[in-house]
Amino acid sequence: QVQLVESGGGLVHPGGSLRLSCAASGFTFSRYVMRWYRQVPGKERELVAGITNGGSTNYADSVKGRFTISRDNSMKMVYLQMNSLKPEDTAVYYCRAIDALGRGYWGQGTQVTVSS
Numbered sequence: 001q002v003q004l005v006e007s008g009g010g011l012v013h014p015g016g017s018l019r020l021s022c023a024a025s026g027f028t029f030s031r032y033v034m035r036w037y038r039q040v041p042g043k044e045r046e047l048v049a050g051i052t053n054g055g056s057t058n059y060a061d062s063v064k065g066r067f068t069i070s071r072d073n074s075m076k077m078v079y080l081q082m083n084s085l086k087p088e089d090t091a092v093y094y095c096r097a098i099d100a101l102g103r104g105y106w107g108q109g110t111q112v113t114v115s116s
Contacts, residue, residue, distance in 0.1 A: 001025075001026045002025070002026035002027050002105050003023075003024070003025045003026055004022055004023070004024055004095045004096070004097060004105055004106065004107035004108075005022065005023045005107060005108070006020060006021065006022050006093065006094065006095050006107045006108065006109060006110040007020070007021050007022075007023070007110060008020040008021050008110060009093060009110030009111045009112045009113075010111075010112070010113070011113045011114075011115065012085055012112070012113070012114055013114070013115070013116055014085060014086060014087060014114055014115075014116055015084060015085065016085050016114070017081070017082060017083045017084075017085065018082045018085065018112060019079060019080070019081050019082070020036065020079065020080040020082065020093055020095075020110060020112070021077060021078075021079055022034070022036075022077065022078045022079070022080075022095030022107055023076065023077055024076040024077070024078070024095075024097060025076060027097065027105070029073060029076040029097070030053055030073040031053060031099065031100075032053065032097040032098060032099055032104070033050060033051070033052050033053065033097070033098045033099075034050065034051050034069075034071055034078040034095070034096070034097055034098075035047060035048075035049065035050040035051075035095075035096045035097075035098065036048040036049045036050075036069060036078075036080045036093055036094070036095060036096075037093070037094045037096060038089075038091035038092065038093045038094070038112075039091055039092050039094065039109075040090065040091045040092075045094065046060065047060060048060050048063055048067065048080070048093070049063065049067055049068075049069035049080060050069065051069045051070065051071050051078065053073070055071070057069050062088075063082075063089075066082065066083050066084045066085075067080060067081065067082050067083070068080070068081040068083075069081075078095060080093070082112070085112075085114045086114060087114050087115060088114075089112060089114050090112060090113050090114050090115070091111075091112060092109040092110065092111050092112075093109060093110050093111075093112055094106055094107055094108075094109045095107040
């Protein structure tokens, strides 16, 4: 059974930090590109960051220099370190696994709220 389980969301003040985690199971994790997306009500889900199985990364312009994606293939985990958080980072954050054919899986999401 494939599972992607996100954790680490919560309420944080502007300028604060959070670290999201995504635990994967039920598939060959090391063969998949891993991505973090986010979504706010009424808007489309947007790509935040991605990391290949080789460790190459890419980021949305809005988070470059503030967020860092990483993965641990031995633990089947992917992380998103979020620093200097802004109110506009408030969203539900989703973990996604994608194979070479573009097929993939989604997690259930974790809420991040940045507010004073």
